[in-house]
Amino acid sequence: MKTHAFIYLASQSPRRRQLLDQLGVRHELLLASPDEDAEALEEHVAGEAPAVYCERVTQLKLAAAVARMKKRGLPPAPVLCADTTVALGRRIFGKPVDADDAVATLQRLSGRTHRVMTAVALASGRARTSALSVSTVRFAAMPPHAVEAYVASGEPFGKAGAYAIQSRIAAWIERIGGSYSGIMGLPLHETAQLLLQAGVLFEE
Numbered sequence: 208m209k210t211h212a213f214i215y216l217a218s219q220s221p222r223r224r225q226l227l228d229q230l231g232v233r234h235e236l237l238l239a240s241p242d243e244d245a246e247a248l249e250e251h252v253a254g255e256a257p258a259v260y261c262e263r264v265t266q267l268k269l270a271a272a273v274a275r276m277k278k279r280g281l282p283p284a285p286v287l288c289a290d291t292t293v294a295l296g297r298r299i300f301g302k303p304v305d306a307d308d309a310v311a312t313l314q315r316l317s318g319r320t321h322r323v324m325t326a327v328a329l330a331s332g333r334a335r336t337s338a339l340s341v342s343t344v345r346f347a348a349m350p351p352h353a354v355e356a357y358v359a360s361g362e363p364f365g366k367a368g369a370y371a372i373q374s375r376i377a378a379w380i381e382r383i384g385g386s387y388s389g390i391m392g393l394p395l396h397e398t399a400q401l402l403l404q405a406g407v408l409f410e411e
């Protein structure tokens with residue numbers, strides 16, 4: 208099997224960078240150029256189940272990233288990308304568009320258990336592998352002032368479901384089931400498995 212000294216991480220998420228660093232995998236960022244409409248990849252098809260959506264969007268991100276690597280004439284290396292989707296029943300909560308949207312999302316999640324899915328996908332040569340991590344998160348009932356203060360802190364923006372488990376909202380998280388790193392944006396166990404199978408080297 209071919210071994211790889213580094214990979215491309217096709218993600219603008221600082222959390223994914225941090226999590227991949229935690230694994231000791233050397234990586235370079237492969238970011239979309241301004242002419243690529245990254246948000247268009249995340250459009251939801253009516254009636255689509257959250258897991259199907261999450262995996263589909265991840266494959267679209269991967270295809271776009273591999274095309275980008277080739278178009279830029281970069282040295283070939285495995286390409287990793289992911290998508291995190293927050294779901295309550297069949298309803299998907301993406302990144303909030305504004306403060307009202309963030310407040311409404313957090314009010315829906317308050318006092319309930321929701322699912323956080325992160326799909327991770329790897330392209331290595333012609334091979335494509337992927338995994339889906341599904342976790343549950345139980346929020347205590349949050350009083351309106353707590354929701355408003357959290358939204359005013361700016362933390363919800365750019366985060367699926369309008370929150371980050373690694374932020375102060377953790378004070379309202381009663382329980383989780385599944386993968387903490389998956390909730391944060393990159394499930395490390397599943398990611399490590401994909402990388403190992405593809406012959407990617409880990410630092411000691």
Ligand SMILES: Cc1cn([C@H]2C[C@H](O)[C@@H](COP(=O)(O)OP(=O)(O)OP(=O)(O)O)O2)c(=O)[nH]c1=O
Pocket residue numbers: 217218219220221222223249268288289290291292293302323365366367368370371372373390391392
């Ligand atoms: C639920 C949750 C999400 N998030 C973040 C991780 C992701 O950055 C974001 C989900 O949006 P994504 O669309 O998965 O990712 P992204 O647009 O930030 O980055 P890219 O597509 O370029 O990889 O929400 C947290 O940081 N903590 C959490 O607890």
